[in-house]
Amino acid sequence: MSYRGLNGLIKAFKESMEDIKEGSKIIFVGSVGICAPFAQLLAYSLRDSGFEMIFIPKAIAKNAKKMKMIEGVGFQVTDSYADPSNCDVIVILGGLAIPKYKTTAEDVANLIKEISNDARIIGFSFGGVFVENGWTEVIDFDVTIDSVIYHIEVSFRDNIPTLD
Numbered sequence: 389m390s391y392r393g394l395n396g397l398i399k400a401f402k403e404s405m406e407d408i409k410e411g412s413k414i415i416f417v418g419s420v421g422i423c424a425p426f427a428q429l430l431a432y433s434l435r436d437s438g439f440e441m442i443f444i445p446k447a448i449a450k451n452a453k454k455m456k457m458i459e460g461v462g463f464q465v466t467d468s469y470a471d472p473s474n475c476d477v478i479v480i481l482g483g484l485a486i487p488k489y490k491t492t493a494e495d496v497a498n499l500i501k502e503i504s505n506d507a508r509i510i511g512f513s514f515g516g517v518f519v520e521n522g523w524t525e526v527i528d529f530d531v532t533i534d535s536v537i538y539h540i541e542v543s544f545r546d547n548i549p550t551l552d
Contacts, residue, residue, distance in 0.1 A: 440470075497526055
């Protein structure tokens with residue numbers, strides 16, 4: 389399947405979650421800083437689903453944090469511990485696969501074994517980072533959602549386009 393833009397990414401993610409039951413435990417695993425905003429965006433897209441959502445930074449289960457909806461803001465990662473065990477879905481965010489963050493595919497595979505028996509494993513990334521870094525050889529993904537950002541335009545005050 390193919391989608392376009394940010395809305396397409398969110399639609400693809402929501403479709404990968406359509407058969408997950410209300411009350412299920414959803415885990416987002418990602419790097420510090422880069423992945424948390426994506427986890428929050430994806431969690432917000434599921435805000436009416438009745439899921440319990442948790443963010444685990446750097447694939448370290450003891451650092452699992454509860455995510456909660458804050459009215460007028462969106463989903464946020466809190467500083468409250470949340471038990472990630474017996475989860476239903478694990479969303480692995482691609483920032484973890486960037487070598488400079490030092491989390492390996494084996495670290496994530498061990499986390500999966502630690503917190504789940506049969507969770508759906510979803511990879512959410514940009515630029516083919518899971519394939520490029522060998523993660524698809526180690527982790528048995530059920531779904532991968534990958535996008536490429538191919539055009540970024542920056543305009544400064546004197547060159548900002550207008551409709552004129």
